[in-house]
Amino acid sequence: EVQLVESGGGLVQSGRSLRLSCAASGFTFDNHAMHWVRQAPGKGLEWVSGISWNSDIIGYADSVKGRFTISRDNAKNSLYLQMNSLRVEDTALYYCAKDDGGISIFGFGYYLDYWGQGTLVTVSS
Amino acid sequence: DIHMTQSPLSLSASVGDRVTITCRASQSLSSHLNWYQQKVGKVPTLLIYGASSLSSGVPSRFSGRGSGTEFTLTISSLQVEDFATYYCQQTYSTSWTFGQGTKVEIK
Numbered sequence: 001e002v003q004l005v006e007s008g009g010g011l012v013q014s015g016r017s018l019r020l021s022c023a024a025s026g027f028t029f030d031n032h033a034m035h036w037v038r039q040a041p042g043k044g045l046e047w048v049s050g051i052s053w054n055s056d057i058i059g060y061a062d063s064v065k066g067r068f069t070i071s072r073d074n075a076k077n078s079l080y081l082q083m084n085s086l087r088v089e090d091t092a093l094y095y096c097a098k099d100d101g102g103i104s105i106f107g108f109g110y111y112l113d114y115w116g117q118g119t120l121v122t123v124s125s
Numbered sequence: 126d127i128h129m130t131q132s133p134l135s136l137s138a139s140v141g142d143r144v145t146i147t148c149r150a151s152q153s154l155s156s157h158l159n160w161y162q163q164k165v166g167k168v169p170t171l172l173i174y175g176a177s178s179l180s181s182g183v184p185s186r187f188s189g190r191g192s193g194t195e196f197t198l199t200i201s202s203l204q205v206e207d208f209a210t211y212y213c214q215q216t217y218s219t220s221w222t223f224g225q226g227t228k229v230e231i232k
Contacts (some may be wrong), residue, residue, distance in 0.1 A: 045226070
């Protein structure tokens with residue numbers, strides 16, 4: 001059974017940093033690109049960042065580019081999101097998501113097939 | 126980033142109605158377009174991938190069409206369990222984006 005368990009969320013002041021982690025199990029982690037998706041309270045889904053199976057291909061949403069860094073450790077079956085210079089508008093539930101494992105011409109897969117339950121990040125002013 | 130625009134943003138419908146949601150992209154996606162369903166308090170689930178392929182276990186009343194910049198999700202006969210928010214998502218780049226979501230409510 002695929003399991004994705006996020007951790008590291010919490011309350012932080014604007015301008016500070018936070019590191020999220022996602023522990024993966026139930027599938028061959030290094031066969032799949034992984035992604036972070038967030039959802040602000042009462043709002044829609046926003047893709048944040050993705051990383052290919054070997055970390056060669058990385059992408060970010062414009063809203064977090066230059067502030068957030070995605071990384072993975074295939075030996076530990078873990079995905080990370082380092083979030084610096086946090087803003088109030090970064091407040092959201094952050095989901096770790098697995099992609100289908102295909103490799104499109106862009107280096108990621110084609111869709112997200114499993115999601116974790118999310119970890120809540122609250123940024124105060 | 127590629128911008129995705131869904132319409133309508135909300136709709137009210139009755140059980141048994143045919144419902145269609147449209148998603149437009151700011152540039153051509155070929156068929157790199159997916160649809161997800163999210164119920165209140167739950168994690169999103171995949172409905173349609175590659176614009177028109179039904180994800181495993183998804184009822185056949187759901188269907189997707191389109192290519193390029195215009196896509197549709199159709200529910201042929203709305204059921205009680207289909208009341209939810211639906212999102213399109215483009216994967217035609219290394220910077221994915223979602224549409225704003227369409228909330229389907231009971232009339």
